[in-house]
Amino acid sequence: MRLVYVPEELTPFYLLELREIPTSFRDRLQDDLRRYHDAGQWEKALALIEQLFSAAWARHDESTAALLALYQADILRRMQRWAEALEHTQQALSRLRQEVTRIAAYNRAVALYFLGLLHFVLRADAHTLRAFTDAQEILDESERYWGFENNMARVATCRDMGRWMSGLLALSSRMPLSEWVMIVPVYELENQTLLRTGVTMVTPVQVMLPAEKLGEYLPSHYIPVEIEPLPFLQLRPDARYMALKILTAGDLVKQSRPGDILLVEVVSSDPATRMAALTREAPFVRRTDGRILFAPHGQAGGGWIPRVLIRKEKEEES
Numbered sequence: 001m002r003l004v005y006v007p008e009e010l011t012p013f014y015l016l017e018l019r020e021i022p023t024s025f026r027d028r029l030q031d032d033l034r035r036y037h038d039a040g041q042w043e044k045a046l047a048l049i050e051q052l053f054s055a056a057w058a059r060h061d062e063s064t065a066a067l068l069a070l071y072q073a074d075i076l077r078r079m080q081r082w083a084e085a086l087e088h089t090q091q092a093l094s095r096l097r098q099e100v101t102r103i104a105a106y107n108r109a110v111a112l113y114f115l116g117l118l119h120f121v122l123r124a125d126a127h128t129l130r131a132f133t134d135a136q137e138i139l140d141e142s143e144r145y146w147g148f149e150n151n152m153a154r155v156a157t158c159r160d161m162g163r164w165m166s167g168l169l170a171l172s173s174r175m176p177l178s179e180w181v182m183i184v185p186v187y188e189l190e191n192q193t194l195l196r197t198g199v200t201m202v203t204p205v206q207v208m209l210p211a212e213k214l215g216e217y218l219p220s221h222y223i224p225v226e227i228e229p230l231p232f233l234q235l236r237p238d239a240r241y242m243a244l245k246i247l248t249a250g251d252l253v254k255q256s257r258p259g260d261i262l263l264v265e266v267v268s269s270d271p272a273t274r275m276a277a278l279t280r281e282a283p284f285v286r287r288t289d290g291r292i293l294f295a296p297h298g299q300a301g302g303g304w305i306p307r308v309l310i311r312k313e314k315e316e317e318s
Contacts, residue, residue, distance in 0.1 A: 002121050002175070004183040005241045007196060010164050012074040013037055015110045015157060020103050021064040025052055033071070046075050063104065066095035070111055073118075080237050082122060089115045102145045106154070109138035113161055117168075125172050132165040167199040179203060182233070184263065186243045189251070200243050202263055202310065204233040233263075233308060240266040241307075252306070259312055265305040 008014060013034075018026045028048070036045035049072045056064040073088035089111060096108040116131030139158045146154035168183070175181055182202040187194045211224040218224065244252060246260040253262060 002123065002181050002183055003237060004117065004121055004168075005185065006117065007164075007185045007242075010161065012070050012110060012114060015113075015161070016067055016070065017103050017106055017154070018067065020101065021067060022061070025056065025064050025068075028052060029071070042075050042079050046072065046079075049075065062095045063099055066092045066099070066111075067107060069095070070107075070114065073114065077118065077121075082118065086115070086118050089118060102142070105138055106142040106145070106158075109135045109142055109158075109161075112138065113165060116165065120168055120172070128172070129169065132169060136162055136165065164199065171199065171201050175201060176203065182241065184241045184243045186245055186261065188245045188247060194244075197245065200261060202233065202243070204231055206230065207232050242266060243310075253309060255309055257311065261310040263307045263310060265307055 018029060029052075033045055033048055036042070036048065049068055053065060053068045053072070056068060069088045069092040073085045073092065076082075076085040076088060093108065093111045093115065096104055096111055099105075099108075112131050112135035116128045116135060119125075119127040119131060139162055143155050143158040146152075146158065171183065182204070184200060184202060185196050186198040186200050187196050189195075206229040208227050208229055210227050214224045214228055214230075215222075242264060244262045244264060246252065246256040246258055246262060249257050256262065
């Protein structure tokens, strides 16, 4: 299995366009659901979506029901309920295929992208490729539509999804077949702001500790007698990780060198700001070149916990 730490701006919570659903539903999603989302209260978020879905179903509102199913799928993904997440994503796609508007087409591309992401997590690479390819075809059309509407933020969103999908596909050919891996977004720190520039793979390892060394770190009533393998970089689905690319020696940690990757766990004293939020309403900005810009993490009331500095292995001399 692959643990993919998806940037928030590449989840349905931020990607879906709600323009065509009734105002009463849109307000609940943008206010109540966002509050649960920011606080990480997934059970409450799921209960709200189920309530709204029942109301949409009673109104025979297939369009709204489709988007609610996709929100539900994203919550289920965060709760590691993969089969249910797949089921709700496929339900959303089935409903969105019946809609003919440009907005519905864009949301269908989001659903296809999300379906491919779930397949990618589950190592179903053939299904991933098919879903990503279908999503990209619609995104190309959506990008032209949003450009005609002069909605450059959505144009950048379409391009951003395309780059993220391409990055995941490029990684899939290099992944070990039988091991768990972490997929994390890569950022660069430029003028005290973060720019998301790519995606990378981190593989947890095991270290061997002799009994006498291990005993120093165990409770007194635990007495090791043999060499013991211990995991390094424990896989935590509930954590939030990202990678920072080192551009200058000594950046972020004193041991760093240019080209290194620093894996960090993102923490925040104010969950409502999420990661390095610019404002409560606009937690990130897409530049015209497609890169994602965040405010300095110190301004968001949160920060990072460095976990490991990863240096590119030297190529063997021929």
